[in-house]
Every structure is written in structure tokens, then in C-alpha cells.
Amino acid sequence: xxxxxxxxxxxxxxxxxxxxxxxxxxxxxxxxxxxxxxxxxxxxxxxxxxxxxxxxxxxxxxxxxxxxxxxxxxxxxxxxxxxxxxxxxxxxxxxxxxxxxxxxxxxxxxxxxxxxxxxxxxxxxxxxxxxxxxxxxxxxxxxxxxxxxxxxxxxxxxxxxxxxxxxxxxxxxxxxxxxxxxxxxxxxxxxxxxxxxxxxxxxxxxxxxxxxxxxxxxxxxxxxxxxxxxxxxxxxxxxxxxxxxxxxxxxxxxxxxxxxxxxxxxxxxxxxxxxxxxxxxxxxxxxxxxxxxxxxxxxxxxxxxxxxxxxxxxxxxxxxxxxxxxxxxxxxxxxxxxxxxxxxxxxxxxxxxxxxxxxxxxxxxxxxxxxxxxxxxxxxxxxxxxxxxxxxxxxxxxxxxxxxxxxxxxxxxxxxxxxxxxxxxxxxxxxxxxxxxxxxxxxxxxxxxxxxxxxxxxxxxxxxxxxxxxxxxxxxxxxxxxxxxxxxxxxxxxxxxxxxxxxxxxxxxxxxxxxxxxxxxxxxxxxxxxxxxxxxxxxxxxxxxxxxxxxxxxxxxxxxxxxxxxxxxxxxxxx
Amino acid sequence: xxxxxxxxxxxxxxxxxxxxxxxxxxxxxxxxxxxxxxxxxxxxxxxxxxxxxxxxxxxxxxxxxxxxxxxxxxxxxxxxxxxxxxxxxxxxxxxxxxxxxxxxxxxxxxxxxxxxxxxxxxxxxxxxxxxxxxxxxxxxxxxxxxxxxxxxxxxxxxxxxxxxxxxxxxxxxxxxxxxxxxxxxxxxxxxxxxxxxxxxxxxxxxxxxxxxx
Numbered sequence: 001x002x003x004x005x006x007x008x009x010x011x012x013x014x015x016x017x018x019x020x021x022x023x024x025x026x027x028x029x030x031x032x033x034x035x036x037x038x039x040x041x042x043x044x045x046x047x048x049x050x051x052x053x054x055x056x057x058x059x060x061x062x063x064x065x066x067x068x069x070x071x072x073x074x075x076x077x078x079x080x081x082x083x084x085x086x087x088x089x090x091x092x093x094x095x096x097x098x099x100x101x102x103x104x105x106x107x108x109x110x111x112x113x114x115x116x117x118x119x120x121x122x123x124x125x126x127x128x129x130x131x132x133x134x135x136x137x138x139x140x141x142x143x144x145x146x147x148x149x150x151x152x153x154x155x156x157x158x159x160x161x162x163x164x165x166x167x168x169x170x171x172x173x174x175x176x177x178x179x180x181x182x183x184x185x186x187x188x189x190x191x192x193x194x195x196x197x198x199x200x201x202x203x204x205x206x207x208x209x210x211x212x213x214x215x216x217x218x219x220x221x222x223x224x225x226x227x228x229x230x231x232x233x234x235x236x237x238x239x240x241x242x243x244x245x246x247x248x249x250x251x252x253x254x255x256x257x258x259x260x261x262x263x264x265x266x267x268x269x270x271x272x273x274x275x276x277x278x279x280x281x282x283x284x285x286x287x288x289x290x291x292x293x294x295x296x297x298x299x300x301x302x303x304x305x306x307x308x309x310x311x312x313x314x315x316x317x318x319x320x321x322x323x324x325x326x327x328x329x330x331x332x333x334x335x336x337x338x339x340x341x342x343x344x345x346x347x348x349x350x351x352x353x354x355x356x357x358x359x360x361x362x363x364x365x366x367x368x369x370x371x372x373x374x375x376x377x378x379x380x381x382x383x384x385x386x387x388x389x390x391x392x393x394x395x396x397x398x399x400x401x402x403x404x405x406x407x408x409x410x411x412x413x414x415x416x417x418x419x420x421x422x423x424x425x426x427x428x429x430x431x432x433x434x435x436x437x438x439x440x441x442x443x444x445x446x447x448x449x450x451x452x453x454x455x456x457x458x459x460x461x462x463x464x465x466x467x468x469x470x471x472x473x474x475x476x477x478x479x480x481x482x483x484x485x486x487x488x489x490x491x492x493x494x495x496x497x498x499x500x501x502x503x504x505x506x507x508x509x510x511x512x513x514x515x516x517x518x519x520x521x522x523x524x525x526x527x528x529x530x531x532x533x534x535x536x537x538x539x540x541x542x543x544x545x546x547x548x549x550x551x552x553x554x555x556x557x558x559x560x561x562x563x564x565x566x567x568x569x570x571x572x573x574x575x
Numbered sequence: 576x577x578x579x580x581x582x583x584x585x586x587x588x589x590x591x592x593x594x595x596x597x598x599x600x601x602x603x604x605x606x607x608x609x610x611x612x613x614x615x616x617x618x619x620x621x622x623x624x625x626x627x628x629x630x631x632x633x634x635x636x637x638x639x640x641x642x643x644x645x646x647x648x649x650x651x652x653x654x655x656x657x658x659x660x661x662x663x664x665x666x667x668x669x670x671x672x673x674x675x676x677x678x679x680x681x682x683x684x685x686x687x688x689x690x691x692x693x694x695x696x697x698x699x700x701x702x703x704x705x706x707x708x709x710x711x712x713x714x715x716x717x718x719x720x721x722x723x724x725x726x727x728x729x730x731x732x733x734x735x736x737x738x739x740x741x742x743x744x745x746x747x748x749x750x751x752x753x754x755x756x757x758x759x760x761x762x763x764x765x766x767x768x769x770x771x772x773x774x775x776x777x778x779x780x781x782x783x784x785x786x787x788x
Contacts, residue, residue: 077659134664160666209637269670270619293670343661375661402661433662459660 006031010039019044038062045069046479046504048110049529055092057098062166064103065129066095070110070557072458072507074482076134078272079509079554083569088112088135089119090113094327096123104129104155104481110112111135117142121149126445129155129183136162140191142172143325165191171196181205185212187236187267192216203228212236213267220248226255234288235259237267242275253278266290266316273301283308287335287460290316292342303328313337318344321373326358338371343402356383363390370428371396379436380408384418388425397422404460404485407437414438420445423453433457443467447474455480467494476486482507490517495505497524505558515556516548521557529564530575613693669764683702690766696724696743696774708767720745744779 013036016022026036042065045058057063070086088110095102101447102124112135120127127150140163146156147170154483163399169561174181181201192410194217202208202225209232213222217238226232242249256262258379262282271294286309291297297305299322306312306325312333319341321329329336339362341354356379363386366378370393381402408412414434423446434442438461444454447470454477462468468488473496481503489512500521515532523532533554564574592773690708703723710716747755749768757765 074659076664077657077662078665118619134666160664162666292667342663342667374662402659404660457662459662 053094114142132342144170210234264288381418388421468492
């Protein structure tokens with residue numbers, strides 16, 4: 001194909017939508033590498049420390065969209081110390097120098113300072129979209145800079161970030177000339193915003209299709225906003241506390257009735273159950289419903305609501321929906337593809353909210369289900385085997401039994417067979433999270449059957465090194481492996497060191513890996529960064545020169561072209 | 576079977592027959608793993624002297640109606656001490672006022688988790704770890720240590736006052752690295768300065784005593 005003109009090759013590459021495909025074609029020959037790199041518009045960096053920012057900009061000068069991920073996934077659960085790293089500034093600086101035509105930036109689990117946001121706001125004249133997911137380190141001042149300087153901004157999407165509130169004026173910084181917003185999500189902000197400025201902003205942005213408000217927005221304000229945005233497709237409500245008979249409530253119902261395009265709803269922070277009636281008119285059109293922040297809506301009211309939602313494809317709820325409620329979902333929501341059931345009572349006395357019965361009901365009713373996150377108090381092998389049979393299309397299967405290491409309550413057996421059935425049946429499984437009592441056997445099954453598995457999360461599982469080795473030797477598409485509190489040690493770590501260069505990263509915490517094992521790994525594989533992260537509060541355990549036999553509390557290993565990073569804090573040792 | 580330092584932090588149900596004052600926080604290894612006949616030589620984290628019960632429907636809380644409010648508080652604080660479990664983002668955990676209180680209790684418990692100290696006993700093959708913050712005073716501490724180590728046929732660990740027959744004495748290493756006799760300083764001062772505990776033979780400790788006076 002090298003005898004085709006470059007324009008033709010480039011045109012053909014345009015049809016390759018996935019990063020993976022483009023990465024592969026770039027390795028075919030020098031000519032293709034060149035064509036590909038000059039025509040690449042969207043770049044995804046799964047680990048910010050795998051490559052230097054400057055190198056990315058140099059290779060892809062025509063880049064328009066950049067996506068970067070920082071901290072390892074277990075940082076979500078406070079397992080990564082606060083100052084570990086993942087700074088956005090070097091990336092923004094490098095992009096400002098090398099790719100000034102950047103239009104979109106997506107960052108996940110990174111530390112983003114106000115300084116970086118200010119630099120971002122001033123450096124890219126064509127900037128259109130900023131998406132920050134699970135980030136931290138910035139305040140509303142940084143947002144003000146974005147609002148002020150990014151002319152033509154189309155998307156500002158803040159998902160579950162920790163943002164310090166420095167006042168409500170940031171929203172007013174969108175100039176009157178700003179009419180380009182299509183998507184605005186500030187649901188994670190804790191502070192108030194200027195309601196008047198918001199209402200005027202949404203009124204003049206006629207292309208606005210997605211709006212997610214924060215908790216501080218009152219229902220009165222919501223009603224006024226909705227009156228100006230009848231074409232909204234996605235809405236995140238504010239607090240939704242309202243008196244049932246009040247005038248504002250009537251106005252709200254009226255406004256909802258006008259929003260014929262609404263397909264996605266979330267928010268409902270403080271809603272009282274009766275008030276959910278106001279959305280009954282929209283329910284038949286909903287494809288996405290997120291009620292996972294509304295603990296006040298219990299079983300019966302939830303059920304009444306769900307009975308209207310027969311087009312639902314994605315549902316996030318709390319476990320107060322109960323098994324009975326899930327049965328209603330199963331009989332109503334035949335189009336359901338993704339279900340997430342979150343726990344409402346984490347530290348409580350285990351009032352069984354959802355069990356294996358709810359999951360089995362869902363699986364028999366919703367045959368299109370392909371993505372699951374399920375927190376429950378117990379699970380049985382029989383149930384998992386049934387689910388595997390009913391739903392062979394799972395691509396993501398995450399089960400969290402709240403009591404670590406809990407066996408099948410009916411048989412007292414480990415859940416090896418249940419998960420084994422899942423991996424055998426679901427040939428397209430890409431992501432799996434295990435829980436409950438598990439022996440090495442489950443890993444034997446995973447290694448043997450989970451050929452497409454890319455991400456595996458293990459906690460309190462396994463008996464011996466063999467378990468981890470089965471996975472490393474078996475899952476040829478494995479990219480991310482994260483393990484906590486499991487008896488895997490140096491032998492497992494060092495069994496297949498070449499494997500780690502085919503993966504993005506490996507995380508192990510509270511396992512049996514020793515410092516010596518980590519050193520051996522680092523010595524054998526120079527293109528991996530082996531980070532040993534010390535717990536800062538274990539001061540009585542920390543010695544000046546810990547011996548090689550010393551167990552490592554947290555270890556993070558990742559392949560990299562950039563060598564050891566120079567921004568690591570004191571408690572991180574890079575071997 | 577290797578022991579990780581952090582299985583200490585896992586909090587599981589008490590065995591049905593536990594009668595100790597503090598919530599059982601050590602997980603028992605399953606019987607299943609001992610099937611190769613080496614079960615007897617396996618290190619287990621069960622309370623000494625207890626047999627490994629089968630894993631029959633372990634509940635998350637210790638059973639017993641005599642559970643005092645205190646016990647419940649300790650248990651739920653203790654339950655919260657498994658760091659990062661269940662795997663829920665802090666953003667979600669902090670989203671509800673009620674849950675925020677729980678999250679704060681968890682943070683408190685985690686802060687309190689710093690009061691774990693190792694306890695060694697001369698002649699015992701392995702050490703234990705206890706959380707000093709769950710005890711109200713010396714009496715409780717002694718009773719629980721007594722119970723913990725009785726299988727090593729200690730005899731009573733008693734205070735020096737009544738301790739004419741005492742074979743063992745409880746000592747501790749403080750912040751400065753000095754070996755001290757337990758009981759000399761006020762309880763609050765003790766728990767803030769104690770780094771590890773050591774149960775030693777009485778005659779060794781008598782030297783400590785006389786040094787002090």
C-alpha cells in the first residue's frame with residue numbers, strides 16, 4: 001500500500017476510529033508511521049508517567065484532542081497518599097508550546113492547579129472542551145479563568161472533582177458574548193453560583209443540550225432555567241427540595257412537560273419521594289436515570305417511578321431499591337444495558353438491601369445487560385451461574401460483596417465456580433472486579449477463559465502465588481491489574497516479568513511482596529518504573545535502611561518511556 | 576501461609592465463642608487450606624486456644640445481646656478501619672450528611688488506628704497487636720492481655736501491689752525508647768507515649784521497679 005499517495009493512505013486512516021487501531025498501523029512501516037502521526041487528531045495517554053508530554057506533542061503536531069489519566073484507580077478509595085503525583089501542569093505547558101491548536105482536553109485523576117487552568121485558558125485560542133473527572137487541586141478561581149478567556153467554549157464538564165469554593169462569581173465570568181455552550185456540568189461544586197447569571201447564560205446558549213446543576217440550585221431556579229431550555233437532552237437537577245403543593249412545584253411540572261427531548265436525568269439530591277411525581281411525564285422517554293444520590297427515595301416510590309421508564313438503558317440506584325425493586329426493573333426495563341447499585345448503608349448492621357436474588361431477577365429480565373456494578377451483602381454460586389447463562393454479553397462485571405472474604409451463604413463454599421461461570425460465558429468481558437471468598441481456583445478459570453479481559457481488580461482473594469501467576473500467564477489482553485490484601489508474593493511478581501511491558505500498570509497493596517522482590521523486578525526490567533509507596537503513618541515501622549525482607553505496603557509498577565519521574569514525593573521510592 | 580501486617584487491620588466477626596472485651600479483629604484462616612495435613616503447623620491468627628471454626632455464615636458484627644453501646648461504637652468504628660473498603664469514591668461517601676458523619680467516624684477511627692502497638696511475650700512464638708484506644712484503663716488492658724496470652728501458661732499478670740505471686744510483668748517501650756513498667760503514669764499519658772508492650776518475666780521487671788524508686 002506504500003505506492004498509494006499519502007493523501008489516500010491518510011484518508012483510509014480516517015476510518016480508523018480507535019486509538020488502538022491507529023497505534024497498530026503506525027507500527028507497520030516508516031511511511032505509515034509518518035502519515036499516521038501527522039494526521040492524528042485525538043491522542044489518549046492512559047498513564048501520564050508513561051511518556052513525556054513534550055514527546056507526545058512532538059510526535060502529533062496536529063493534535064486537537066488530548067486525554068490524560070494520572071493516579072492509579074485505587075486512588076479513588078484513598079489507597080494512594082495525597083501527594084503522590086499526577087500533575088496536569090506539565091501537560092498543559094507542553095501543549096501550549098507544541099500544540100497551540102488544541103481544542104479538547106480530558107483529564108482523569110490528576111492534580112490540576114488554578115495556575116494550570118489559567119495557562120490553559122490563555123494558551124489555546126480554539127479551545128472548545130474541558131472535561132475533568134475525579135481531579136483535585138483547583139478552585140472556582142481557575143474556573144473563572146476558563147469562563148473569562150475561552151471564547152467559543154462548547155463544553156465544561158466537571159465530574160466528581162474536589163473543588164475548593166472561592167466564591168460564586170466564576171459563572172458570571174462567562175461574557176455576554178458567550179453563546180456557544182452545549183454542555184455544562186458543575187454538579188460537583190459545593191458552593192453557590194450566581195443564579196441570575198446562570199439563567200441568563202443558559203438562555204443565550206441556544207445549543208445547550210446538557211446541563212448538570214449542583215446541589216445549591218433551588219427548585220425555583222430550576223423551573224426558570226427549564227423554561228428557557230426546552231431542548232435539553234440531559235439534566236442534572238439541583239437539590240430538588242420542594243413543597244408538594246407550592247406554586248414552584250406546579251411551574252416545575254409545567255416546565256418538564258415542555259422538555260420533550262429530555263433523555264437523561266440525575267441529581268435529585270434532597271428530593272422528597274412525593275416530588276418524583278413531577279417527572280412522571282418525562283420517564284417514558286428516559287434512557288439514562290441516576291438516582292444514586294437520592295437516599296430518601298425508598299423502595300415503593302422508586303418502583304412507582306421505574307414503572308414509567310420502559311426505555312431505560314442506563315440506571316444507577318441505591319440498594320434501597322431492594323430485590324423487589326430490581327424485579328420491577330427487570331420486568332419494565334427491557335432495554336437496560338448498564339446497571340449500578342450502590343450501597344446506602346455502608347457501616348450499618350447489614351440490613352439486607354439487595355442480595356443475589358435481585359441480580360438474578362435483573363439477569364432474567366434484561367437480556368441486553370452488558371455493564372454491571374453491584375454492591376450487595378451476599379452472593380451465591382448458583383446465582384452467578386444463572387446470571388452467566390442469562391447474560392452472556394457482559395463487557396464489564398463488577399461485584400462487590402460488602403463483607404470481605406464472605407463465602408456462599410448457602411453452601412459455605414468459595415465463589416470460584418460462580419465467577420468461573422461468568423468468565424466462561426461472557427466472552428467479551430473486558431473488565432472484572434472480584435469479591436467474596438475466593439481461592440486460587442478462580443484465577444485458574446480467569447487465566448483460562450477471560451481472553452479479552454483488560455482490567456482485573458482483586459481484593460482479599462486467593463491462597464498462594466499460583467493465583468496471580470495463572471492470571472499473568474493466561475490473560476493475554478490484560479492491561480491493568482490491581483490487587484489488595486491478597487497473599488501474592490515475590491515468586492508471583494517475578495514469574496513473568498515480561499508481561500508487565502505489555503500492560504499499562506500493576507498495583508499491589510497489603511500483599512506479600514517484599515522490597516527485595518521489587519528491587520529484583522526493577523533490575524530485570526529497566527523500562528518499568530517500580531514505585532514503592534510508603535505509608536506515612538507507619539513511622540514506628542519505618543527503619544533507616546529497611547531490609548530486603550521487609551514487606552512492601554504499596555507497590556505501583558508501570559511501563560514507561562520516560563524513565564523515573566522527577567516529581568515523586570518523599571514517601572515514594574522509585575527503584 | 577504468610578501473615579501480612581495488615582491482616583491485623585481486617586475486622587471480622589468474632590468467633591461465636593469469643594468472650595473477650597474487645598472486638599475480635601483477627602481473621603481466622605480457613606480450615607480448607609490445612610488439607611495437606613500441615614494444618615497444625617500453620618500460623619493462624621485466631622485467638623490462642625481457640626479452634627478454627629468453620630466459616631458458617633459469619634456475620635459482620637459479633638453476636639451477643641450483652642453488646643454494650645460502647646462495644647457497638649467500637650465495632651462500627653473498627654469495621655470502618657479497613658482502609659478503602661468498600662470501594663466507594665470519597666466523593667460519593669461524603670455526599671450525604673448522614674454518610675458524612677459515618678465518613679468522619681471512619682476518619683476518626685483511622686486516626687485512632689495509630690494506637691496499635693505490638694505486644695510481645697518472652698517465650699511466646701509470635702507477637703500480637705492490640706489497639707490501645709479501645710481500652711478505658713489499665714485494668715481492662717491487663718485483663719485482655721491475660722486472656723490473650725493465657726495459653727502460654729502465664730499465670731496471672733498482676734500489678735506489683737498484689738503481685739507477690741506474679742510471674743510476669745507488663746512493660747512498655749515509650750517514645751524515648753526507654754523500658755517502663757506499665758501502670759506508673761496516668762492512662763492518657765501512657766497511651767500517648769507507649770510504642771510497644773512487652774510481657775517479661777517478673778524477676779527481670781523487678782529491676783525496673785527498684786530503679787524507679
